[in-house]
Amino acid sequence: MADINRDKIRNFCIIAHIDHGKSTLADRIIEKTGTLTNREMQAQVLDNMELERERGITIKSQAVRIVYQANDGEEYIFNLIDTPGHVDFNYEVSRSLAACDGAILVVDAAQGVEAQTLANVYLALDHDLDVLPVINKIDLPSADPERVIEEIEDVIGIEAHDAPLISAKNGLNIEDVLEKIVTNIPAPSGDPEAPLQALIFDSLYDPYKGVIVFCRVKNGTVRPGMNVKMMATGAVENVVEVGYFGAGRFIACDELSAGMVGYITASIKNVKETTVGDTITDVDNPCAEALPGYKKVNSMVYCGLYPADSAKYEDLRDALEKLQLNDASLNYEPETSIALGFGFRCGFLGLLHLEIIQERLEREYNLDLVTTAPGVIYKVYKTDGTVVELTNPSNLPDPSEIDYMEEPIVSAEVMVTTEFIGPIMELCQERRGRYLGMEYIESSRALLKYELPLNEIIYDFFDALKSRSRGYASFDYDMKGYEKSDLVKLDILINKEEVDALSFIVFAGSAYERGRKMCEKLKQEIPRQLFEIPIQAAVGSKVIARETVKAMRKDVLAKCYGGDISRKKKLLEKQKEGKKRMRQVGNVEIPQKAFMSVLKLDED
């Protein structure tokens, strides 16, 4: 396959609202083209992270090369790049799109266009991709493809009348999609003889090969033995291997030329040398300028991550470093907490991203973590004229030094069926939303536009939205900017001692309510101890809420029968284990999950 005609290559991705069947379609395409035998075929082959399969979502972008025998008798090379659907991972979507020439847009035949459908299409159009709509799940009783086609044309404004009507689940009309990929998605442009210009869209650390760089060659050709340079970092490396992506494995080949998608290894040990979005070029014959990178989004949500066992601090740092290699949107820096010891303040794209990282650290790196309440970045304007970007509430300057504060605001779009407009507007109102307007997509659905403070949506907005619309609302948002706001730091005192890891910034008008809920929650989470423990919420020196954990009065095993000492010992061991999972703050033992309890304040 050394001599590949560029005209026969199609680089594309699949974009969709969550659960519209993106990964299933990818599976079918791989299956139909015989890239995998049936035995190798496992549901959602592209989602090979354990966590992805479990949650049924795509977190990391994945790529695979497929050979397709088209109806015109020619053989085509498809490079399929899977993308995440969740709004938290727009950044990952953006990375994948940069490597493609076209995108398949999957729309659910029953649900129609959703908020993330729109968001993803706009991203694709931003990258000048040709969009090929596909109507999925036509086997559902509630499927209404005609309506959905109309919706795509009206709302998105792209031609959809000859969109393939498929059922990815049942393998129906997949051939139709494959043919449309050949006819509707353009072949890559670019000159294989020109100086090398390749975009890094992802990377992976392999303990044997070092960093494996995923790239799209825009111009020129890359071969083993070449000296290449990362234009942004300036790092120079000697290429050891190039290749393409089989499903779930790497297949080495002689060269990657303009238009191709593949990987490069160069015994790169330092992850920092290969930043995603950078351009690779030939040292001896460099290109004139780097490719435009793509929109890099900044972390929006911050929280503290601490090892439950303080001896594991180094392990946590190593794990974060490795994860960051695959996930450039994760950032972290060391911090210390009086309550939790040494840890890291980490930045994430959103709450789901946070959860995913936390779970990956726990599973893949076997770490036990304590997470503090997530927060956003506040801007603190000090009286001396300086501005502090606050990611950790503990670092809030003394009130006397603060002139005013600003908080991040997002523009949000909520798509909802008309019967739920009322409850959703109410929800946005409660979350300090500013109503911007409403558009009817069709007679039964509307797009609500709001501006919302980011800190009102990072915890549980998504869940609240789903529950108040019985699952019918969808949601997407974009950072808008910062606005002045009346914010205070809410401190929690346990047994009269301030617990830094529990402090958070809150809108002044909500402080009382949140303080009260926080105290109630902590009262449930902190087990009774040998003495009475007051739990107080305070703003400055003013206590605004209080609960008390009463002293333990009874913890005794009355009967110990027939000399069954082992059973008794098991009980004591369990108790000791429980104590171990506590954090000692002053002389109070606080269970680790109490530090996350602020997340669940709005339950029930």
Add this chain to the structure above:
Amino acid sequence: MKTREIYIHIPFCVKKCNYCDFLSFKYNEDIKDKYIDCLCNEIRHSDMEEVEILTIFIGGGTPSVLEESDIEKIMITIKSHCLLSDDVEITIEVNPGTVTESKAHLYKSIGINRVSIGMQSADDWILKKLGRIHNTHQFFECYERLRKVGINNINVDVMSGLPGLTLENYEDTLKRVCELGPEHISAYSLIIEENTPFFELYNSENGKYINELPDEENERRQYERTDEILKLHGYYRYEISNYAKEGYECRHNSGYWTGVPYYGFGLGASSFIDDTRFCNVSSMEDYIKNKGLAESKDSIILLSKKEKMEEFMYLGLRMTKGISINKFKKIFDEDIYTVFGKTIDKYLSMNLLVCEGDRIFLSNRGIDISNYIFSDFLM
């Protein structure tokens, strides 16, 4: 000569009580006969060389559901196979509803010198709630019957913290027991165990009738009154849940807390021999199939020095006289403060432990939350 104890498990009841999670089945004559054979076989095959038996405890279940001939068989097997010490203490547990006159006579004549009666409450309504098969009248009858045949060491079990139990109600039970004047009283505060009918009704997560349980204030008051009332009548507390007149402490149970080795015979019974804890299988089928023999041993744990030190503390501290600093030194050749100093000091400073001369023991408040303290003695 080594000194040891014997525990015999009788896993049969007329009916299981609603709070009970001990290993016991509904009485069935056929299975019972096979069981007694296996039990005796197990006793006969145990190594009793150079062993003197200090105490025997026949517990259950309800040993008094057994017929006279069964008890006779067990006792004769023990006596013919083991050397009993001159002042051996032999206890049998009974349910007041099952002790006939002839059983009482047999107990006495076969050498049983201590009887433990499961009274639980002197209120018939409460007894019914607990799922007991006896009533108060039967208890008093049973007590008299045992006294009449000459049993001069009797224990009575009472329970506090029961659903529907008021403080007056409970005090009445205590007073009526004290007036009878048994030598020993075990007073337990109800624990809601999993896999019991009570768990469904009263568990703290989602028990439907949790409101029927006395609230904490009340439950603690009942518990405190136990100590006050029994003290007034000449009983002293020698262990977390056990009270006795001077000289009538249960030697068998005290043995568990002070490291005396013991054989456990019968289904699921635990043994502690040569620093090893092990227990019999708990499947009746397997026990009978193996004729009660060695193949049916389970979860064998040879105690390390560390574990022995831990046990010395958390078992010894169950006794109100606590543990001896010198004895620790003598057994382990290490200073108790070198090993447990930090924990001991912590609880001494909180007045949960008390140190007097050679002994360290729990304060009254320490007893209330003893599990919390004990778990800190695990290293």
